[in-house]
Amino acid sequence: MKSLGVLALGMGIGAIAMAGVLTQAQGANNSNIYKQFDLFSDAYEKVRENYVRPVQDQELMSGAIAGMVSSLDPHSSYMDAKAFADMQIQTKGEFGGIGIEVTMEDGLIKVISPIDDTPAAKAGLKTGDYIASINGDSIQGLGLNDAIDKMRGPVGTKVTLTILRQGEKKPFDVQLARAVIHVDSVKWHREGDIGYIRISAFNEETSKGLEKAVRELKKQIGSGLKGYVVDLRNDPGGLLDQAVQVSDDFLQKGEIVSTRGRHPEDTQRYDAKAGDITEGKPIVVLVNAGTASASEIVAGALQDHKRATIVGMTSFGKGSVQTIIPLGDGGGALRLTTARYYTPSGRSIQAEGIVPNIAVAQGSEENAPKIERPSEADLPGHLVNEDAAKKKKQEQSIIRPPAGKKVEDFQLSYALDMLHGKTAMAQAKAPAPQAH
Incomplete structure (x- = not known):
C-alpha cells in the first residue's frame, strides 16, 4: 500500500x-x-x-491524490503539508480548533464525538450531529480536510456551524469561539469509595495519565477502595500503542489485540506484561455509540479477558487501523487503512461494535427510541465485517431509568451500584472465542 x-x-x-x-x-x-x-x-x-x-499543477495533483485515497474507505485520506503538521501537534495533546472528532458522510460532516471541556462540548454538540455549513457556506463539495481547516483559525475568533440533529425539525446555528485545545485525556475523581477515571482520547500522554490517576485515587480513598469505573463514552480513540498500554495496565497476561493486514506477514500481536496497577480491583467500563477505535480496543480486551464488566450501549464499531505514511519533498502524508484489529478472542468489531455485557440506556424510556445510534456501519464505503455478516444478531434487553425518576447520569449510577454490590456483576460474560 x-x-x-x-x-x-x-x-x-x-x-x-x-x-x-x-x-x-x-x-x-x-x-x-x-x-x-x-x-x-x-x-x-x-x-x-x-x-x-x-x-495550479499542485492543486490538481493534491486533489487527485485526495480523491484516490478517500474513495477507499471513510478513514483513509490525504493530508497536505499543513494538515500533516496539524495532525502531529494534535497527537501530542495540544492543538487549535473547536474540539470535535468528525468524519464525512453523505456530503456532510458528521460528529463522532466532542472532546471534553472544549468549545464544541461546552456548546452542546453531540455525537451524531451533522454540520451542514460553516459560517454560512455549505460544505457540499468540500473534502473532509478542507472542512476541518475552515473550522480552525486564530484563537479567540468565532465560527458559526449550522447543525442538523436527529429529532430537531429545523437546522440551527451554533457559534463557537476557537481556542487552543489542550487535551488532558485522563481525568479522575473519587465517588465515595470508588475511583472514577474518564479517558476522553488516546494521545501520547494517556497511559501516563491513567497511571497517575490510579496512584492518586489509591491515596485519596485508601484501603477501602472498592473498584474503578473507567469511562470511555464519547472517546473517539487515537494512538494504537496507547490503547495497548492502557489495556496492559489492567491485565496480568494474555493477548491484548492483534492487527492483520493485507499479507500474512503483516500480522502483529500485542501481549500484556505482568502487573495490574489496580491490584485486581473490580472494574466497570462505560461505553456508548461515541466510543470508537482505540477505546474499543481497550473495552474489547478487558471484556474478553473477563477483567471488566462493559456497561452502556453498543460502541461505534471502528475496527480498522490507519497508518500515517509521510510522502517525500514536503508532500504531506497519507492516512491509510492498513489493517483490521481483532480482540483477544478473535473478534473483529468492524461495523459491529463492542456489545456491552449489560446494556444500560442513558436516556429515559420515552426518549430512547427516538435516538438513532450512529455507527461505522452507517458510513458509506466502510469495510465489511464478513464474520459479523454470518452471525445472527441477538437482541439485548436494555435497562432504563425507572419511569418518572430523573438521574443525571444513569449509566454511571448503575456502574456505581454494581461496584457496591447492589446489582450483580455476575451478569458479565465474555463472548465465545472465534476461529482466527
Whole structure:
C-alpha cells in the first residue's frame, strides 16, 4: 500500500515519469497500468487546459491524490503539508480548533464525538450531529480536510456551524469561539469509595495519565477502595500503542489485540506484561455509540479477558487501523487503512461494535427510541465485517431509568451500584472465542 502513495506522486503532469519504473519484463499487467496512467494523464491535461479558471499543477495533483485515497474507505485520506503538521501537534495533546472528532458522510460532516471541556462540548454538540455549513457556506463539495481547516483559525475568533440533529425539525446555528485545545485525556475523581477515571482520547500522554490517576485515587480513598469505573463514552480513540498500554495496565497476561493486514506477514500481536496497577480491583467500563477505535480496543480486551464488566450501549464499531505514511519533498502524508484489529478472542468489531455485557440506556424510556445510534456501519464505503455478516444478531434487553425518576447520569449510577454490590456483576460474560 505504501508504494501506491509514492506511485501517485511520481506521475507528475503525465505518465511519462513512470515509464522508467516499469519494465517490459513485467508483461501484460504493466500494459494495463500504462493504459490507466494514460487515462489519468489525458484527464489531467483536459482539466488543466479547459477548466473555467487557471489551476495550479499542485492543486490538481493534491486533489487527485485526495480523491484516490478517500474513495477507499471513510478513514483513509490525504493530508497536505499543513494538515500533516496539524495532525502531529494534535497527537501530542495540544492543538487549535473547536474540539470535535468528525468524519464525512453523505456530503456532510458528521460528529463522532466532542472532546471534553472544549468549545464544541461546552456548546452542546453531540455525537451524531451533522454540520451542514460553516459560517454560512455549505460544505457540499468540500473534502473532509478542507472542512476541518475552515473550522480552525486564530484563537479567540468565532465560527458559526449550522447543525442538523436527529429529532430537531429545523437546522440551527451554533457559534463557537476557537481556542487552543489542550487535551488532558485522563481525568479522575473519587465517588465515595470508588475511583472514577474518564479517558476522553488516546494521545501520547494517556497511559501516563491513567497511571497517575490510579496512584492518586489509591491515596485519596485508601484501603477501602472498592473498584474503578473507567469511562470511555464519547472517546473517539487515537494512538494504537496507547490503547495497548492502557489495556496492559489492567491485565496480568494474555493477548491484548492483534492487527492483520493485507499479507500474512503483516500480522502483529500485542501481549500484556505482568502487573495490574489496580491490584485486581473490580472494574466497570462505560461505553456508548461515541466510543470508537482505540477505546474499543481497550473495552474489547478487558471484556474478553473477563477483567471488566462493559456497561452502556453498543460502541461505534471502528475496527480498522490507519497508518500515517509521510510522502517525500514536503508532500504531506497519507492516512491509510492498513489493517483490521481483532480482540483477544478473535473478534473483529468492524461495523459491529463492542456489545456491552449489560446494556444500560442513558436516556429515559420515552426518549430512547427516538435516538438513532450512529455507527461505522452507517458510513458509506466502510469495510465489511464478513464474520459479523454470518452471525445472527441477538437482541439485548436494555435497562432504563425507572419511569418518572430523573438521574443525571444513569449509566454511571448503575456502574456505581454494581461496584457496591447492589446489582450483580455476575451478569458479565465474555463472548465465545472465534476461529482466527
